[in-house]
Amino acid sequence: MKDGAKEIVLIPNAIASIYEESDEIPLGVKMVGALNYWKEGFTGKDVVVAVIDTGCQMDHPDLRNNIIAGRNFTPDFGGDVSNYGDTLFHGTHVAGIIAGSLNNEGIVGVAPDAKLLILKAISESGEGTYDYLIRAIDYALHWRGDTGQRVRIITMSLGGSKDHRGLYEAIMRAIKENILVICASGNSGDNDLDTDEFMYPGYYEEVVQVGAVDLDCLLAPFSNSNDQIDLYAPGVGVLSTIPKSRYAEMSGTSMAAPHVAGAAALLINKFELLTSRVMSESELYAALRQNTDDYGKLKILHLK
Template sequence: MKKSYNTKAVSKEESWWDTKAVNAPLIWNKGYTGKGTKVAVIDSGIGPHSDLNVAGGISTVDYTTSYKDDNGHGTHVAGIIAARHNGIGTVGVAPDAELYAVKAMDQDGNGTLESILKGIDWAIQNHMNIINMSFGTKDDSKLLHEAVDSAFKKGILVVAAAGNEGNAAGTGNTMDYPALYDSVIAVSAVDQKYTRGSFSSTGSKVEFAAPGVDIPSTYLNNQYAYLSGTSMATPHITGMLAVLKQHYPLKTNAELRQLLQSYTTDLGTAGRDSIYGYGFARFSQELSAPPVSQKPLSKLDLAKKLTSIAENTLSKTDINAAQQAVNQLPRGYDKNAMQYKLNVLKYF
């Protein structure tokens, strides 16, 4: 990973090439900023920064109970997702998304299978909408595979870096796990010319391409840094999915994943390929603005609405969406009543 640092205050946040490339300012102007979407960043933690709001988190490493970042990688990733739109520094793709720091990596940026598994489990138990995993390994693991599959089955979008082991020719399968698992969205990196970053791994499981070369974002000690890697491309996709989740709260994770395909520009070989996947992800004018009178449903009202829809359609997709909403309710009569209905529906 290439690193260079900028310790000065950064202004004109929307001028950065990566946020413009994915058309983030276009969507902010339509009222979509990822508000209400819960994003778990499984990484080296998130450091305190004037550009970041951290809603909570956990440490799963064995030397500290703090989820504060002591490496820098996690803070950089978090800023790409949700750095605040405050007129200075950088701004994330989904500046109002809720960031949760899951510190599973140590000060050298290394994590263990145990710390990663604990991080994924925490994300599931705390009802995250999206998990960002800007890391990878060459080692397949049944436990890791089962963990990401479980997260996906619980309605969570799982996004991971394709890897930084690509060869000069951009050939072969050089991808990492967990990006190679079917339940995970694999992200490759491109530069400002929309060509593959020379390091970006390739393979048939690549799903989307995003900015990953010379990306400015938040860093340790309230500073900013430019980093390159599929680690930086991944949070752009996470941010876009956070925005889509806000816009389409009733859609399942599988539906949102498929929907993102409609916001891509095909690069390279026509159709899906092993370098850019379905293409470069960017928002378009087609994402309409919400009605002025629209008010977000409470969690209880949303669960009731989705349960009613599931009763009418008997669709597995609708039942799963209702179950996700019911899972987020506190214990009580309403939750028990809806859970009973869903249990019955699952037998049809």
């Protein structure tokens, strides 16, 4: 890769277990309260979430019906912009947490009828550049679907150590166009909420920064903590989709952020069906904060 390719990296994580098939609602999806929204008819229908990551298995049986479009910003596949397949596993896992289909097989995501715009900004090496990331954000901002759909949410489970002006400006362009930007906090934590660990873009005040907890609502020992984290979500032993039409359990704040992205899609779906008007980015942020439970210093996502 070209010089500078290590500017942006995946937030470290590892696959714990791989399954050829699955037939269950993941515990994290239950934990955030998604099932109650589904029962009321709010499934994130047609809310477009841009996933900036390693790409996605485009024909995964739990994802193919919800992938609306995509683009490749990396040199993978010879730089073919139309091939946004996942050359690792990370992006496919993130996508399934958000919008795995409720199709009575495999797994299901938090918002099973949301639509996914897959933007591949991390290459097969697990690395990328600020340029890839900025171009992906701007693409999400300007993308329009066949019937005029627009991106409402961007989620990123990646980052770098530097405060990059161009990246910050790209994020601000998206926010000003009513797009909520969600970022994982990082996995360099020391299991102490009183010490700070951070990475960008998660540490920007204007984004929704997400830390990780386990299924007992305890801080995940790897989760970064700092003064800009907005809320926490499940990030330990999370079951979701991976390439080759399989499933795997993974842990990381990379898994926590897409739980919040899926919840945001449900909140948009509910608000806009009930009010018949477009929910603003600031209203969506406020709704996310209100849909949390307090566990000491932790505000943990739970839809009400």
